[in-house]
Amino acid sequence: EVQVVESGGGLVQPGGSLRLSCAAFGFSLKNYWMHWVRQAPGKGLVWVSRIDSEGTTTKYADSVKGRFTISRDNAKNTVYLQMNSLRDEDTAVYYCVFTSHHYLTNWGQGTLVTVSS
Amino acid sequence: SSVLTQSPSVSVAPGQTARITCGGDKIGTKSVHWYQQKPGQAPVVVVYDDSDRPSGIPERFSGSKYGNTATLTFSRVEAGDEADYYCQVWDGGSDYPVFGGGTKLTVL
Numbered sequence: 017e018v019q020v021v022e023s024g025g026g027l028v029q030p031g032g033s034l035r036l037s038c039a040a041f042g043f044s045l046k047n048y049w050m051h052w053v054r055q056a057p058g059k060g061l062v063w064v065s066r067i068d069s070e071g072t073t074t075k076y077a078d079s080v081k082g083r084f085t086i087s088r089d090n091a092k093n094t095v096y097l098q099m100n101s102l103r104d105e106d107t108a109v110y111y112c113v114f115t116s117h118h119y120l121t122n123w124g125q126g127t128l129v130t131v132s133s
Numbered sequence: 134s135s136v137l138t139q140s141p142s143v144s145v146a147p148g149q150t151a152r153i154t155c156g157g158d159k160i161g162t163k164s165v166h167w168y169q170q171k172p173g174q175a176p177v178v179v180v181y182d183d184s185d186r187p188s189g190i191p192e193r194f195s196g197s198k199y200g201n202t203a204t205l206t207f208s209r210v211e212a213g214d215e216a217d218y219y220c221q222v223w224d225g226g227s228d229y230p231v232f233g234g235g236t237k238l239t240v241l
Binding site: 061063078122123124125126 | 145
């Protein structure tokens with residue numbers, strides 16, 4: 017089955033760091049753009065970051081710019097989101113999405129990040 | 134960057150027609166995509182490029198656009214259509230996707 021599986025979420029204190037991973041199964045990630053989208057509890061979808069298929073271009077939402085870093089290791093079929101200086105408002109389910117379009121076709125099930133003291 | 138506006142909620146009786154709108158500046162020049170999200174699940178594309186449906190999405194779901202407003206229409210609404218729906222466009226200037234705030238469809 018073609019899918020992506022997120023991991024690395026959990027409870028972290030404000031100011032702390034986490035690294036999320038998104039592993040692909042049943043296909044190769046190397047031809048796809050990869051995105052991270054988050055959803056705070058009871059709130060809507062918010063795009064966070066994206067990386068192109070070769071890892072040469074990255075983009076970030078203003079709310080995470082300078083704190084989050086997206087990267088990919090095509091040999092390991094995995095994409096990462098390094099999250100530093102975490103804030104309460106970063107609490108959310110983080111979804112990994114792969115696509116070859118300007119819409120987001122294939123979503124993982126998400127991993128919950130909770131920032132709290 | 135683009136800002137997309139959706140009504141927070143829409144309610145409809147089973148078997149009736151429901152419409153969810155998505156408004157935004159210059160939306161007429163962009164392709165609009167729609168997602169369905171049920172509680173505890175990841176979003177799923179139900180309409181892409183304004184009016185195309187992925188395989189497996191019922192014909193009861195249709196998308197349209199007029200001026201700066203896109204519409205997702207549900208004909209013969211069923212209880213299983215109850216979900217949150219999000220519109221999305223690609224912001225060409227910033228080169229990333231932008232979502233609307235979402236609309237909760239309630240089937241009475």
